[in-house]
Structure formats: C-alpha cells, structure tokens
Amino acid sequence: MAVPSDPSRPRTVGAKLDHLFRTVRRADQREYTNEEVATAIVADQGETISASYIWYLRTGQRDNPTFKHINALARFFGVPAAYFFDDETTDKVEAELALLTAMRDAGVRDVALRAAGLSPASLRTIADVITRVSELEQTQPKRHREDR
Amino acid sequence: MAVPSDPSRPRTVGAKLDHLFRTVRRADQREYTNEEVATAIVADQGETISASYIWYLRTGQRDNPTFKHINALARFFGVPAAYFFDDETTDKVEAELALLTAMRDAGVRDVALRAAGLSPASLRTIADVITRVSELEQTQPKRHREDR
DNA sequence: CGTTTCCATTCACCACAGTGGAGCGGCGCC
DNA sequence: GGCGCCGCTCCACTGTGGTGAATGGAAACG
Numbered sequence: 001m002a003v004p005s006d007p008s009r010p011r012t013v014g015a016k017l018d019h020l021f022r023t024v025r026r027a028d029q030r031e032y033t034n035e036e037v038a039t040a041i042v043a044d045q046g047e048t049i050s051a052s053y054i055w056y057l058r059t060g061q062r063d064n065p066t067f068k069h070i071n072a073l074a075r076f077f078g079v080p081a082a083y084f085f086d087d088e089t090t091d092k093v094e095a096e097l098a099l100l101t102a103m104r105d106a107g108v109r110d111v112a113l114r115a116a117g118l119s120p121a122s123l124r125t126i127a128d129v130i131t132r133v134s135e136l137e138q139t140q141p142k143r144h145r146e147d148r
Numbered sequence: 149m150a151v152p153s154d155p156s157r158p159r160t161v162g163a164k165l166d167h168l169f170r171t172v173r174r175a176d177q178r179e180y181t182n183e184e185v186a187t188a189i190v191a192d193q194g195e196t197i198s199a200s201y202i203w204y205l206r207t208g209q210r211d212n213p214t215f216k217h218i219n220a221l222a223r224f225f226g227v228p229a230a231y232f233f234d235d236e237t238t239d240k241v242e243a244e245l246a247l248l249t250a251m252r253d254a255g256v257r258d259v260a261l262r263a264a265g266l267s268p269a270s271l272r273t274i275a276d277v278i279t280r281v282s283e284l285e286q287t288q289p290k291r292h293r294e295d296r
Numbered sequence: 297c298g299t300t301t302c303c304a305t306t307c308a309c310c311a312c313a314g315t316g317g318a319g320c321g322g323c324g325c326c
Numbered sequence: 327g328g329c330g331c332c333g334c335t336c337c338a339c340t341g342t343g344g345t346g347a348a349t350g351g352a353a354a355c356g
Contacts, residue, residue, distance in 0.1 A: 033334090034333080034334080035334095049314085049315095050314065050316075052314085052316080052317090052334090053313080053315070055334070056313095056314085059335090062313070062314080064215050064216050064312085064313070065214065065313080066213065066215075067211070067232070069313090074233070081230060082230035082234070082237075085215075085230065086229065089230070181303060181304085183302090183303070196344095196345090197345095200305080200345070200347095201344050201345070203305070204343095207305090210343070210344080212342085212343070213344090217343090
C-alpha cells in the first residue's frame with residue numbers, strides 16, 4: 001500500500017522486475033531469491049542467466065537485457081513479455097497481481113481467477129476491498145516482514 | 149500470397165521483422181530499406197541502430213536483440229513490442245496489417261479502420277475477400293516488382 | 297556500354313551485456 | 327559470543343550484441 005496507482009513512478013525495466021520479485025511469491029509466501037530464479041530458469045527453460053545479472057537488472061545498474069532474457073524472466077513470473085514494454089500492460093498485470101496478493105494475504109485458497117474481463121481499475125478496487133475487509137476481521141492482520 | 153496463414157512457419161524474431169519490412173510500406177508503396185529504418189529510428193527516437201545489424205536480424209544471423217532495439221523497431225513499424233514475443237499477438241497484428249495491405253492494394257484511401265473488435269480470423273477473411281474482388285475487377289492487378 | 301547510384305552483404309573490430317567468484321553483512325544455531 | 331550458512335553486492339573478465347567501412351551487384355542514367 002506504500003505506493004498507490006501513481007502513474008509518475010519510473011516504470012523502468014528494473015523497477016518492473018523488482019516489483020515482480022516483491023509480488024510473486026513462492027508457495028510458502030517467501031520472496032524468490034535471485035539465485036532461485038536463475039537456477040529455475042536454467043532448469044525449466046534451458047536459458048542461462050546468472051543471479052548477479054538479475055540483481056543488476058533489479059537495481060537498474062543494467063537496463064538493456066536481450067530478447068531471450070526478457071522472455072525467460074517473463075515466463076518464470078507468468079507474465080506476458082509486454083509487461084516490460086507497454087506501460088498499459090504493466091498496469092493491467094500489476095492490477096491482477098495485486099488482486100492475487102490481496103486474496104493470498106486474506107487467506108483465500110483455491111479461488112479460480114474469473115475476473116479476466118474486469119478493468120485494471122476494478123481489479124485494484126476489489127483488491128483494496130479485500131484487504132480492508134481482511135484487516136477489519138482480523139484486527140491483527142498477518143504481517144510478514146517485507147519492508148526492506 | 150506465397151505463404152497463406154500457415155501457423156507452422158518458424159516465427160523467429162528475424163522472420164517477424166522481415167514480415168514487417170515486406171508489409172509495412174512507405175507512402176509511395178516502396179518497401180523501406182534497412183538504412184531508411186536505421187536513420188529514421190536514430191532521428192525520431194534517439195536510439196542508435198545500424199542498417200547492417202537490421203539486416204543480420206532479418207536474415208536470422210543475429211537473433212537476440214536488446215530491449216532498446218526491440219522497442220525502437222516496434223515503435224517504428226507501429227506495432228506493439230509483444231509482436232516479437234507472443235505468437236498470438238503476432239497473429240493479431242499480422243491480420244490487421246494484411247487487411248491494411250489489401251485495402252491499400254485495392255486502391256482504397258482514407259478508410260478509417262473501424263474493425264477493431266473483429267477477430268484475427270475475420271480480419272484475414274475480409275482481407276482475402278478484398279484481394280479477390282480487387283483482382284477480379286482489374287483483370288490486371290497492380291504489380292510492383294517485389295519478388296526478390 | 298561506361299558511369300553513377302543505391303542498397304544488400306560481408307568483414308574486422310569494439311563496446312557492453314552477461315558471468316563467475318570473492319567479499320561482506322545478517323541471521324539462526326549450539 | 328562464536329560459528330556457519332545464505333544471499334546481496336561488487337569486481338575483473340569474457341563472449342557476443344552491435345557498428346562502420348569496404349565490397350559487389352544490379353538497376354538508373356546519359
């Protein structure tokens with residue numbers, strides 16, 4: 001909730017990739033490490049990528065990855081490659097991810113995402129609602145130390 | 149008309165880029181040269197790219213362009229960057245381009261493309277129909293020496 | 297025909313995308 | 327508190343993405 005839908009944030013490749021890391025989690029809720037992503041991509045897709053390079057991308061010290069690496073990263077995180085290019089797609093994907101995150105934090109399991117036709121704005125609104133309701137119900141919302 | 153909508157063709161970056169060159173023309177119907185595209189990208193977008201490298205991409209001798217070059221080429225040809233990544237997007241874009249090409253070859257001018265909601269299959273069908281009708285009417289369809 | 301022009305193709309080279317490994321700080325464990 | 331593990335950070339280096347200039351061939355011109 002730190003950053004609302006502020007359209008003026010940088011939207012660089014690095015920021016977008018970092019957002020994926022912070023949003024898309026493993027089954028046990030932990031963030032993926034750079035190394036986990038690197039080895040998973042090598043194992044699942046046959047593409048080679050190093051953990052240190054992923055770090056360079058996330059921090060913006062490298063900002064011009066090649067076709068194959070863009071493809072591999074997008075595939076791993078389950079987002080279209082256009083996520084890194086088209087800001088409109090970025091908004092749409094992040095709205096969907098926010099919804100999934102809110103549902104996850106609310107303890108929802110096995111809910112089929114049938115909101116495919118909704119606009120990013122609607123999805124974000126739903127995500128916010130779920131978050132609020134969840135916080136109200138629990139009085140002590142689950143916190144997993146995520147602020148770096 | 150050499151290659152119909154055969155979904156089994158390679159769909160490599162090079163093939164897709166080459167398709168754009170053959171389909172997207174200048175105002176005077178001529179194909180863009182590699183050099184024209186290179187200088188236009190440098191002039192319009194500030195990104196540097198060389199004509200020889202574009203050739204390497206088109207012929208498949210280079211197949212791993214960087215983020216900035218993918219973006220620049222997509223922008224120049226007026227297609228989303230996803231055209232190079234997602235085959236579904238490739239189909240959609242090519243269907244739209246085929247329609248525009250058919251309309252152009254049929255001599256149509258100033259027709260607003262209001263077919264935004266149609267499926268790629270429908271667009272391709274319409275494109276084919278326009279082509280057939282045009283050929284029938286003219287008995288001598290306009291040929292601009294394009295077979296290399 | 298000879299000349300010029302233009303553009304695809306090739307070559308030699310350079311800059312930078314991408315790597316491996318060493319260093320370092322934080323955290324859990326005994 | 328000391329030890330070991332893990333994952334971020336940084337550095338030196340390599341491979342290849344990308345370039346500019348040279349070559350050749352085919353139209354265009356006269």
